[in-house]
Amino acid sequence: MYPARFDYAAPQSIEEAVELLGRANGEAKVLAGGQSLVPMMKLRFASPEMLIDINNIPGLAYHSADPDGTYRIGALCRHVDLEKDENLASQQPTMAAAAPLIADPIVRTRGTLVGSLCHSDPQGDWASVMSALGGSIVAQGPNGRRSISCIDFVTGPFQNVLEFDELAVEAVVPAPVGTRAGGYLKLERRVGDFATVGVAVSIEFSGTQVTRAGIGLTGVGASTICAGEAATMLVGQDLNADNIDRVAVLAAEISQPRSDHRGSEAYKRHMVATFVTRILSKLLPTTQKVA
Amino acid sequence: MTIDEVKIGGLGARRSRVEDNRFIRGMGNYVDDITLPGMLHMEILRSPLAHARIKSIDTSAAMAIPGVQLVLTGELLASRNLAWMPTLSYDTQAVLATDKVRFQGQEVACVVADDPYIAKDACEAIVVDYEALPVIVNPTQAMADGAPIIRDDKENQHDNVVFDWEVGDKDGTDRAFAAADVVSELELHYPRSHPSPIETCGSIADFDRATSKLTVYMTTQAPHIIRAAVAMVAELPEHMIRIVSPDLGGGFGNKVPIYPGYVVSILASILLERPVKWIEDKTGNLISTGFGRDIYLRGQMALRNDGKILAVRMHTDSDHGAFFSDAQPSKFKIGLMHSAFACYDIPVAHLTARGVYTNKAPGGVAYRCSFRITEAMFFQERMVQVAADDLGIDQAEIRRLNFVQDDDFPHRTPFGFLTDSGQYAKCLDIGLEAIGYEDFLKQKEEARKNGRLLGIGISTMTEPLGAGNSREYDILGIKMFDSAELRVHMTGKAILRTGAKTQGQGHETTWAQIVAHELGIPADDVVVEEGDTDTAPFGMGTYASRSTPVAGAAVSMVSRKIRAKARKIAAHLLEVSEEDIEWELGRFYLRSSPESGVTIQECATAAYSNVPDGMEPGLENNAYYDPPNLTWPFGCYITTVEVDPLTGVWDVLNVVAVDDCGVRINPMIVEGQIMGGLAEAYAIANMQLITFDSEGNCVGSNYMDYLLPTAWETPGFELHEVVTPCPHHPIGAKGVGECATVGGPAAFVNAVLDALKGTGVRNIDMPLLPDRVYEALTEGHDVSGAPPTRTG
């Protein structure tokens, strides 16, 4: 590959990285796993003057739960770290379902969840998962840290609210209210393909009643779609075939797919509904068992 | 005493591929691995537009970049009469565009610089002013009234037609149709795909000022054809041109044509008197080099109520892109399309073909297709399936009923080929048995009751492989024979060279096995070399599954010449006359006392140390082989699938392949070829697609859009074999490299359509993406034509 000429820096701390970002005045790019940035540079869609490689910054590779159940994913936690974590399914079922469906094994060993969120590709799987989970991103800039809800984070295809001198340091999933269940389904034409349609569903329930619900949609709009409206229909109710059906229909309506070589608009809508139904129907017995 | 042929790596030995030793250890030697002193790097600027007039090209900013040595445009080439070059099918192709660009990705300018980064930077600094023109992306648009004429560079070209061609008996076919009980019809599109070899195209041109000799290291499947073409285009004397095709990272027909990059790198080296390397990137390879298919086929089949096929009519509209640059066996404009229906006993048929220009990359016959056989057999097997459904006849039964019988050979096909051998029904029976046909039909019925959709698809075909024979086949007038040269050294070790060019087929292994079979020299004692025109005998290269049928036969023949001489030497050594000795593998012996004999190695030694009076010393020879006919392998592919009625996603349950490619030299290599072919058949049926939007933008210019299946989704294959030796090949072998790619796709498509039986759907065009299957299933109509392209 023959990218345009660039400078390279490998800071040892978050502070140093933020300072370098500030000095570059918007002409630098953070390099995490490089699985989105490097292909863009190869095609010269991206020609940053400087790469700020954060891989040498210690203490960012974590993914773990706080005592209260808040879940944190550090900026250098790789897709594969999540995929291989056997405890993830019980704590973060939607994430656990998505992790093995991201890209292919080679990409998963380097790519990061936070990098995926920052890349803000409407076909990125993690953004829908995070929006279904009500997650947020913590960014550090010259004036300290701020937390941005995933739903507000993305502003368009490959666009987000990060300032040029901010580094995303972690993604955060709030503690569940009750028990958490969920799933992720993705229609891909082959392994490593981006989603034709991806659906992330997360529900939390107490007793048999849904206390919180979220749905995120991948690949069916100009950016990740949070189908919150559809999901909230379930709150306060017991899950049943009827409301599953209604949620599925509403989620399909909220989606904004376009016809392309991956499928027609009508088909993609149909797939959103089918996947919402399939995930929720699979969760149905779990919610009933608790009672 | 007798040598075990398999032990010495002869015929039938599952010998490990000797070339893999270096390939799997990263020690291959590809064009891009070669570095010459003082070498410069070339990069191509490609057109972003599919059809546009070039108003101006400003290269001043590019020239000003430090490290840039030369910027070449069409204008510069035109001044040397090199802006256009001949193609391998009597058309012309722009080397660098002068007047217009005619497809997205067309070569517009080249930069030669000290390193590839600088060359790429400089390409970006070239300013081209384009005036966009209306774009044509399919044959319908190409033939529409008032369509812009793409090839306005050609005198007498007043439309977008490349050729009109026909073959067969029109009147006879019409009569047969008039007498038919039933007429079945089918119309389909075989979409464009790209062979996408792992190694892209590239070259290093090295013009030596001291000797005036031009050496070109390049990715070519046919080095000798290239030498001839370079002699013609560059007007250099042929003996001062040396083409070297080193290790090739796959070819699949993609590396047969002559590409602008080769030509410009040669010119640049001559102008700069330094070596110039050009290595294409993946996108460049996908958007500008030889593709496969992209053809619309329609036809009718005349049938008797009992399933007997009476006649076939076919028409094809092929999309050749902006230049007719296929390598074509020149008598047949649409390649070997008329080999369709060769395995069936059909009295009469008629085919018309029209080729058109469009604003797309040129090509059409790459990708394991053997000159359009892929499309012919796909249409054939889809048509037979549709006919079976129309008549309500079992799909295996209709094939059996119409097969040419084992004792009917030689058999004249409906379009005039002569098939010579086969056991078609036996292959089919083995396939049906292996897949558990009857059981599966029951299972399918049961599953239906539970709303599950299972399907089974069959594809059976014989195809003509091994172009050619020189009566009928030539490229640019050069007859399609091939050659081998064998030198046995004095210790009995040998070097073999042929005019073919391996690119993954394993010639280095297989050819040595043929020598072992003919001479009893262990295969490990024979080194095989191909690809250097200064050392290899003249040959037409490797494509169209022709190496074993033609070059492989030449290897046998040259070995036999060596054996004939060795026999004379043996008689001399044994002090008897030639008539008194017999041959067994590796050894001549006295008929009267078999324990007295001499080995082939002893004969070799004597050839250099103790030849009989009057005999020339040495033990080497060459052979040029002109096959009397094509070879006719047979393939039977059966696939079972399950379709998810809610998503249209289909999963392959089982794939069975029964191949009869005659005698198998190295069964392991044959199986590898078949598995690779089946993987590609699955890919093409399922996902692999190059398509274009209405502006002529290529959708499929990278591996995110152009999907190659991985080991993950590719199903497993169960392989079976039948051996019907080729009656005219010296060791009874037939071509096999393309069989499964040719015959496989219809098995997958037929299976999915079988699962949809009862919905009224007759056709879904490939690739059978889930949305297309779902639409057909839920709407109950065909989903045909080029797939929808990206909007906005």
Ligand SMILES: Cc1cc2nc3c(=O)[nH]c(=O)nc-3n(C[C@H](O)[C@H](O)[C@H](O)COP(=O)(O)OP(=O)(O)OC[C@H]3O[C@@H](n4cnc5c(N)ncnc54)[C@H](O)[C@@H]3O)c2cc1C
């Ligand atoms: C073949 C292939 C297939 C793929 N398939 C999928 C798929 O199916 N689904 C899917 O979701 N993704 C897929 N991806 C993308 C992959 O998941 C990437 O890993 C991910 O999108 C980006 O993570 P990264 O760490 O590699 O980021 P990088 O490539 O390093 O960076 C991506 C962008 O985010 C910015 N960035 C990264 N980290 C930070 C940070 N901490 N703070 C601020 N900015 C930051 C970078 O500057 C850059 O602009 C695929 C990639 C490839 C190459």
